[in-house]
Amino acid sequence: xxxxxxxxxxxxxxxxxxxxxxxxxxxxxxxxxxxxxxxxxxxxxxxxxxxxxxxxxxxxxxxxxxxxxxxxxxxxxxxxxxxxxxxxxxxxxxxxxxxxxxxxxxxxxxxxxxxxxxxxxxxxxxxxxxxxxxxxxxxxxxxxxxxxxxxxxxxxxxxxxxxxxxxxxxxxxxxxxxxxxxxxxxxxxxxxxxxxxxxxxxxxxxxxxxxxxxxxxxxxxxxxxxxxxxxxxxxxxxxxxxxxxxxxxxxxxxxxxxxxxxxxxxxxxxxxxxxxxxxxxxxxxxxxxxxxxxxxxxxxxxxxxxxxxxxxxxxxxxxxxxxxxxxxxxxxxxxxxxxxxxxxxxxx
Ligand code: ADP
Ligand code: MG
Numbered sequence: 457x458x459x460x461x462x463x464x465x466x467x468x469x470x471x472x473x474x475x476x477x478x479x480x481x482x483x484x485x486x487x488x489x490x491x492x493x494x495x496x497x498x499x500x501x502x503x504x505x506x507x508x509x510x511x512x513x514x515x516x517x518x519x520x521x522x523x524x525x526x527x528x529x530x531x532x533x534x535x536x537x538x539x540x541x542x543x544x545x546x547x548x549x550x551x552x553x554x555x556x557x558x559x560x561x562x563x564x565x566x567x568x569x570x571x572x573x574x575x576x577x578x579x580x581x582x583x584x585x586x587x588x589x590x591x592x593x594x595x596x597x598x599x600x601x602x603x604x605x606x607x608x609x610x611x612x613x614x615x616x617x618x619x620x621x622x623x624x625x626x627x628x629x630x631x632x633x634x635x636x637x638x639x640x641x642x643x644x645x646x647x648x649x650x651x652x653x654x655x656x657x658x659x660x661x662x663x664x665x666x667x668x669x670x671x672x673x674x675x676x677x678x679x680x681x682x683x684x685x686x687x688x689x690x691x692x693x694x695x696x697x698x699x700x701x702x703x704x705x706x707x708x709x710x711x712x713x714x715x716x717x718x719x720x721x722x723x724x725x726x727x728x729x730x731x732x733x734x735x736x737x738x739x740x741x742x743x744x745x746x747x748x749x750x751x752x753x754x755x756x757x758x759x760x761x762x763x764x765x766x767x768x769x770x771x772x773x774x775x776x777x778x779x780x781x782x783x784x785x786x787x788x789x790x791x792x793x794x795x796x797x798x799x800x801x802x803x804x
Contacts, residue, residue: 466566477592479566480573484580484587488552490608491586500588502553507608512543518598526642529568531670532601533575539696540605541583541674542749546694548615548679549607553588554580557602559595572601583676615753620691620710624754626773627689627763629678631722632699633738636745637730638662638669664726672749678768679751685762689753700743701796702752703773704782710754713780716773716794719787743784744797 468476486494493501502509516522516536524532537554544551556576560569580587585605620626641662648655659666675694682689691710693702699721707714721742731738754775755763763769783791 464565464567468560468562468564468566468569471566473592476566476569480569480592481587481590483577486586486588487584488586490552491588494586494588495590500553500555502588502606504608506611508549508611508614510544510547510549510607510609510614511604512540513602513604514539514543515600515602517600523646524599525646527670529571530575530578533572533577534579535575535670535672536601536603537576537579537583537585537605538672538674538749540603541579541585541676542672542694542696544605544607545674545676545679546615546692546751547607547609548613548682548689548692549609550679551583551585551605551607551674551676553586553606555588555604556590557592557600557604558590559593559600561595561597561599564599583674615689615692616709617691617693617706618709618711619689620706620712620754620775621756622712622775622777624690624712624756624775625760625771626703626706626714626716626752626754626775628695628699628722628750628752628770628772629675629768630748630750631724631727632695632742632748632750633727633731633745634665634668634724635672635747635749636669636741637727637734638665638667639747640734641666641730642669662726662730664724665730669747672747674749675751681766681768682753685766687755687759687762689755692751692753695748695750695752696746698742698744698746698797699748699752700794703794704796706752706754707775707778707782710775711778713776713778714773714782714794715776715780715785715791716783717785720770720772722770722772739784743794 481495490502490504492503541551645657691706695702718739723738728738782794784794
């Protein structure tokens, strides 16, 4: 639908590898104090002095993680950065640098890569990170993009998945399930488009959930909020695969159990109405949908007054002893064991 709005097509071969790298990276500026040397040498040089450094990588493959028939390349570039920043923030660190590696086939003109890099540049500006390197190579078929993100955190401030304690509260930022429902709408419209390319769908009723799929954000603001409120989470993880599997990660690694309250799970009205339209249960979507990039964390009860009533944060559960197990407490007050189902099995 959206691919190739750009009329001009400059063949990648016309530039050569070095010309291409220069062209794509010429706008990147260095803002971080810790960046000593960015793009242009054999390796970047960073100096974090007495801070701890966190490093994380994600690889995204065309046809597996994204579909260019509805994912504009600018959004793909943005999202490839965001999914990595989310992992940095989930350690309670601040993201400082990324590297970007791409493999492209000659089916992509230069203008397509310009769009991809415009998205990367936008994310770098908004989240204040330096692009300090990468690699560029060719692929026989599709597009691959791999981003590595680096962040800094004061010693002893990093937060792991394994620190949750019985009687802690389970807290989540934002709302859940929207990105998955946005994907359902985009998949449906793709099928409609195949049959009737002239059909102009009205996507306005789905604007929020589509945006959550195509232009997710990482919760840097929540890390700052927690720091400002002087809340010290005992464990933390970001929600990439769905609430259910992330709760199970925290519980397994912390050796605790948990009660998750169905009625407390935050849902946007567009998620509720779209689930009704598709005749699927919104709790199932919130539990298993994935790609929310919200933060899930535990706090001791002492910290509860500091977050109480905050519109960005919802208390959704209660940490228990390991032997109690991990359960969903339904609206009907029955208890169902949580499973790390996930819709996508191998796709992450
Ligand atoms: P090398 O041969 O040592 O791998 P390259 O010619 O691939 O070096 O890269 C030259 C410089 O450009 C390096 O600083 C590298 O990190 C950077 N670079 C290469 N490809 C990309 C890319 N796709 N995005 C950002 N920086 C890149
Ligand atoms: Mg290289």
